Amino acid sequence: MIALLIRDLKLAMRAGGGFGLGLAFFLIVVTLVPFGVGPKSSLLAAIAPGILWLGALLACLLSLDRIFALDWEDGSLDLLATAPLPMEAIVSVKALAHWLTTGLPLVLATPVFGLLLNLPLAGYTPLILSLLIGTPALSVIGTFGAALTVGLKRGGLLLSLLVLPLYVPTLIFGAEMARRGVAGLDITTPMSMLAGITCGTIALLPFASAAALRVNLR
Amino acid sequence: MSSIWEYANPKKFIQTTDKVLPWVSILSALALVIGLIWGFFFTPDDYRQGSTVKIIYLHVPSALMAINAWLMMLVASLIWIVRRHHVSALAARAAAPVGMIMTVIALVTGAIWGQPMWGTWWAWDPRLTSFLILFLFYLGYMALWAAIENDDTAADLTSVLCLVGSVFALLSRYAVNFWNQGLHQGASLSLDKEENVADVFYHPLLICIAGFVLLFIALVLLRTRTEIRARRMRALLARERMG
Amino acid sequence: MGIEVSDLSVARGGIKVLEGVSFKLAPDRVLILRGPNGIGKTTLLRAIAGLQPPLGGTISCAPDSLVYAAHADGLKATLSVVENLTFWAQVFGTKDISPAMAAFDLTTLADRPAGALSAGQKRRLGLARLLVTGRPIWILDEPTVSLDVDAVAMFAGAVRAHLAGGGSALMATHIDLGLTEADTLDIAGFRAKAPAPDDFDGAFL
Numbered sequence: 001m002i003a004l005l006i007r008d009l010k011l012a013m014r015a016g017g018g019f020g021l022g023l024a025f026f027l028i029v030v031t032l033v034p035f036g037v038g039p040k041s042s043l044l045a046a047i048a049p050g051i052l053w054l055g056a057l058l059a060c061l062l063s064l065d066r067i068f069a070l071d072w073e074d075g076s077l078d079l080l081a082t083a084p085l086p087m088e089a090i091v092s093v094k095a096l097a098h099w100l101t102t103g104l105p106l107v108l109a110t111p112v113f114g115l116l117l118n119l120p121l122a123g124y125t126p127l128i129l130s131l132l133i134g135t136p137a138l139s140v141i142g143t144f145g146a147a148l149t150v151g152l153k154r155g156g157l158l159l160s161l162l163v164l165p166l167y168v169p170t171l172i173f174g175a176e177m178a179r180r181g182v183a184g185l186d187i188t189t190p191m192s193m194l195a196g197i198t199c200g201t202i203a204l205l206p207f208a209s210a211a212a213l214r215v216n217l218r
Numbered sequence: 219m220s221s222i223w224e225y226a227n228p229k230k231f232i233q234t235t236d237k238v239l240p241w242v243s244i245l246s247a248l249a250l251v252i253g254l255i256w257g258f259f260f261t262p263d264d265y266r267q268g269s270t271v272k273i274i275y276l277h278v279p280s281a282l283m284a285i286n287a288w289l290m291m292l293v294a295s296l297i298w299i300v301r302r303h304h305v306s307a308l309a310a311r312a313a314a315p316v317g318m319i320m321t322v323i324a325l326v327t328g329a330i331w332g333q334p335m336w337g338t339w340w341a342w343d344p345r346l347t348s349f350l351i352l353f354l355f356y357l358g359y360m361a362l363w364a365a366i367e368n369d370d371t372a373a374d375l376t377s378v379l380c381l382v383g384s385v386f387a388l389l390s391r392y393a394v395n396f397w398n399q400g401l402h403q404g405a406s407l408s409l410d411k412e413e414n415v416a417d418v419f420y421h422p423l424l425i426c427i428a429g430f431v432l433l434f435i436a437l438v439l440l441r442t443r444t445e446i447r448a449r450r451m452r453a454l455l456a457r458e459r460m461g
Numbered sequence: 462m463g464i465e466v467s468d469l470s471v472a473r474g475g476i477k478v479l480e481g482v483s484f485k486l487a488p489d490r491v492l493i494l495r496g497p498n499g500i501g502k503t504t505l506l507r508a509i510a511g512l513q514p515p516l517g518g519t520i521s522c523a524p525d526s527l528v529y530a531a532h533a534d535g536l537k538a539t540l541s542v543v544e545n546l547t548f549w550a551q552v553f554g555t556k557d558i559s560p561a562m563a564a565f566d567l568t569t570l571a572d573r574p575a576g577a578l579s580a581g582q583k584r585r586l587g588l589a590r591l592l593v594t595g596r597p598i599w600i601l602d603e604p605t606v607s608l609d610v611d612a613v614a615m616f617a618g619a620v621r622a623h624l625a626g627g628g629s630a631l632m633a634t635h636i637d638l639g640l641t642e643a644d645t646l647d648i649a650g651f652r653a654k655a656p657a658p659d660d661f662d663g664a665f666l
Contacts, residue, residue, distance in 0.1 A: 003551030007537070007544075014539040075533025079590075082510050082529040083552045144382065148362065148375050158365050162379065165354040166386045169393040176397060193396070197389065208382050215374040218513035368475055456476050 001089050004080070008097035011070075018066055022059040022102045023109055029055040030113045041118045048117035049127055049178035055113070056106045056131055057138060057167055063102050064142040065159055067094050068150040068213070077150070081217050087210035095136075095143040095206070103135035119182070126181020130194060134174035137198040140205050141166045147212040170197055228446045231305050235439045242436045249429030257422035273331045275423060279430035281324035284352060287317025287434060291359070292384050295377035305442065307373035308449060310380065311363050312441035316434060318356035325349055344394045351390050355383050369449060463487045463629055464527075464598060466509065469518035470653065473504045477516060477653040484646055486631055488597070489624045491643040494633040500649055502633035503532070503602055509631065510600050528553075528596035532603060534587030538576025542567055542586055545575050546593050553594040561592035564619050565612075580607040588616060592623075599623065601632035613638065 012019040033051050037043060071077040080090055110128055119127065145163035149155035177190035257275035294310035297303060328346060329339045340346065362379055366372035463486045470480035478501035486492045494502050508515045510529035536545050546558045562568050565585040570578065575586060584607050591599050599620075605613050617638045620630055624642075 003548055007540070007548045010544070011537055011539060071535075074535055074537070075531050076535030076537070078507075078512060078531050078533070079529065079535040079549075080552070081512060082527065083549075084525055084554070085552060148379060149365075151371075152365055155365070158361055161354075161361050162358045165351055165358060165390075166383070168351055169386065169389040172390075172393040172397045190396075193393070205382070208378050212375055212378050215371055215378075218371070218507075370475055453475070456474070 001085065001093055004085070004090065004093045005097055008094065009100060012097070012101040018063060019101050020105070022063050023105050025062055026055045026059040026106055026109065026113065029058060030116050033117065045118045045120055045182075048114060048119040049123060049182055050175050051117060052110055052113060052119070052127060053131070053134075053171060053175040053178060056103075056110070056135060057171060059106055060102055060135065060138045060142060061160055061163060061167075063098065064146050064163065065149070065156045067098050067143055067146040069146075069155075072150050077213075078217060081214070087213055088206045091143055091147060091209040091213060092202075092206045095140045095209075098143065099136050099139035103131075103139050107131045107135060122184055123178065123182035126187050127178040130174045130177040130181070130187075130191070133191065133194050133198055134170050137170045137194075137201045138167065140198075140201045141170070144205050144209040144212065147209040147216065150213065151216045170194065173197065228305055228450070232443060232446060235443060239436060239439050239443075242432055242439065246429055246432030246436050249425050249432060253422050253425030253427075253429050257419075257426060261418050261422060268334075270331060270334050271419070273327050274419065275426045277324060277327040277331060278423060279427045280320045280327065281349070282427060283430050283434050284317055284320040284324050284349065286431075287313050287320055288352065288355070288380075288384070288387070290438070291317065291380050295380040298373055299377050299381075304373075304449070305446065307369075307377070308445040309438060309442045310376070311373075312445050313434075313438045314356055314360045314363070316437045316441065318353065318360065320430075320434070321349055321353045321356060325353065342398055344391075344398055347394045347398070348391050351394070352387060355387055359383065369452070463490075464509065464520065464522040464631065466520050467518055469505070469508065469520060470516045471501060471504045471508045471513070472516050473501060479505055479648060479651045480517075480653040482518070482648065482651045486598070486629050488627050488629050491620060491624065491630045491632070491640055493638075493640075493643050493645045494631070494648055495635070495645055496633075496648040500652060502648065505648065506600050506602050506631070506633060507531075522598065526596060527598045527600055528591055528594045529600045530587060530591055530602065530604060532606070534583055535590075536575040536583055536586060539574055541572050541574050542578070543571045545586060546589060549590045550593045553596070555593060555595045558589075558593050561589040564592055564622070565589040565615055581609055581612055584608055585612055585615070588619065592619065597628045599628065599630040599632070601630060601634070603634055604632055605634055605636045605638070 030051065033047075034044060037047065068077060071080065081087065107128060110131055111124060114124060114127065142163055145159050145166070148162060149159045152158065173190045173194040177187050177194060180187045180190065254275055258272050261272070263269045263271065291310045291313050294306045294313070297306040298310065325346070328349075332341065333339050359376060359379060362376050363372055366375060465485045467483045469482040470477055471482075472478060482505065484492065494505070496502055504513070506529070507513050509520055510527060512529070537548075540548070542562075543558070546561060550556065550558050559568075562571065565588055567582075567586060567589055570582060575583065578586065584604075588604060591601075605616060608616060613636065617640055620638070620640060623630065
């Protein structure tokens with residue numbers, strides 16, 4: 001399992017691995033928002049938590065189809081499936097690798113992007129905390145979507161269509177937590193809901209992803 | 219020995235529905251005509267809402283069926299996963315577009331009703347938002363069916379999606395409630411008498427709901443028959459190619 | 462240890478292609494599957510490897526004794542030869558990759574990224590993976606594609622060494638490997654018959 005994780009991280013770092021693309025996409029979204037809504041600081045500050053959450057979510061979405069597609073194309077997914085690793089472990093490791101290469105960098109970059117959007121000082125901790133808790137769920141849910149669409153040509157758009165509705169609860173609680181943090185309100189309720197969703201998806205969704213992947217490999 | 223699983227045989231299913239389908243269709247048409255005419259022309263206007271209240275006879279039944287159609291798909295998907303009856307998978311596939319149309323009817327009638335009442339076509343109210351999300355789930359489900367060529371693979375994957383989607387749809391419902399308190403009135407039909415609509419509106423509404431349920435059954439039976447025949451045709455073509 | 466397949470039927474794309482396939486593969490034996498293109502050799506091998514469930518029949522073999530090599534080698538272009546092999550060694554819980562490197566003459570290519578190898582070299586690397594796994598039963602799908610004469614001999618040598626160590630191999634190939642001791646099975650005789658028209662309404666397959 002650790003070997004698979006290390007291999008996936010190595011592949012992401014090397015040429016053509018796509019590491020940092022999500023981050024660049026996030027930066028572009030954040031740069032474009034002021035062009036769309038106007039440069040007024042107070043307005044930007046008000047929408048900053050939502051924009052940062054949405055940007056992180058879209059950046060995450062962008063890299064989902066790579067989770068299985070490359071291994072599918074070169075045949076290593078078949079070989080992994082016949083290796084002595086349970087399919088559930090494979091999808092969990094894939095999701096973890098996706099989070100480490102996409103979710104975690106986004107979380108770490110958020111303070112800088114918050115600056116660009118004039119995020120109030122009180123908002124930083126809750127926002128980063130909400131992303132830290134919420135992005136693993138995005139990766140796990142996305143892995144499920146990738147497992148469903150792995151065999152399809154041009155599956156990218158379908159993947160977005162399948163995954164985005166599943167992202168709704170995570171986005172609502174994550175953005176709500178960040179918003180309440182900015183407003184100086186109590187964040188315990190959305191935080192515990194968000195943590196609950198993340199724990200639940202990490203615990204249960206790999207079984208569904210593994211089932212979907214097995215069907216797709218037959 | 220006769221058991222319910224006999225109807226999972228496509229041939230048996232077609233034979234049975236040959237007899238059942240006309241009756242269901244007639245009953246559905248009857249209930250809808252009676253319910254809607256009664257509702258539209260023989261009930262008083264509401265003292266606050268005026269005649270706009272009468273859109274309830276389309277709005278509530280379609281909203282109910284929008285949710286029940288998904289439930290039916292969930293049950294059919296489970297049957298497919300557990301017992302692998304092809305008719306079950308095809309029935310789930312057949313129900314999806316019907317459920318989606320019900321969702322659209324609920325949304326559109328809701329907008330038409332909301333305009334005079336709340337002064338807006340659309341508000342990000344929890345119920346409205348939930349239905350919009352439900353619509354997206356239907357869309358994704360149907361897109362996945364359409365995208366996969368192999369019928370059994372498609373049935374398996376859409377079943378998994380339906381299961382996972384159900385959990386997330388429920389989660390979304392609670393999340394949306396938490397996110398915004400709404401304008402929408404409480405349940406139109408509930409066991410709590412206080413909250414219920416008045417009796418004059420209640421009886422025609424029940425008939426309309428029965429009509430929608432029957433309409434849904436008729437449409438799903440019809441579409442399942444079509445899916446069975448389409449599937450059989452694909453199998454025949456495949457066999458021909460095999461030689 | 463070996464494989465015993467009895468009355469197996471498999472489907473491809475929802476259509477039954479083979480039925481009644483039965484054979485036995487004893488340890489230290491090679492069984493070569495032959496048959497025209499499209500007969501279902503790959504499908505049969507995938508079913509035996511456990512990737513797709515058979516329609517009927519049984520496959521019995523010891524657990525964790527199979528290793529499968531498909532048409533595609535499953536190599537990562539940006540990882541070097543050593544990294545590719547080491548990864549599979551770790552997945553299968555084995556340590557030493559040098560015998561596999563030597564058997565397929567990959568030692569001089571050790572640090573070359575797999576993407577920079579020729580087609581034949583890639584294939585050799587893919588086959589070296591079999592040795593690395595340490596599994597006794599090899600399931601091979603067209604193992605000699607794009608190998609030159611020398612490399613085919615190299616492969617035949619590896620198979621012989623594998624047999625000598627008590628292993629066995631099941632492969633689909635058209636090329637004569639010079640393995641005189643190999644058994645062959647022509648699976649054209651197991652082609653599935655079209656289902657009778659009257660039970661066709663009852664099922665879709």
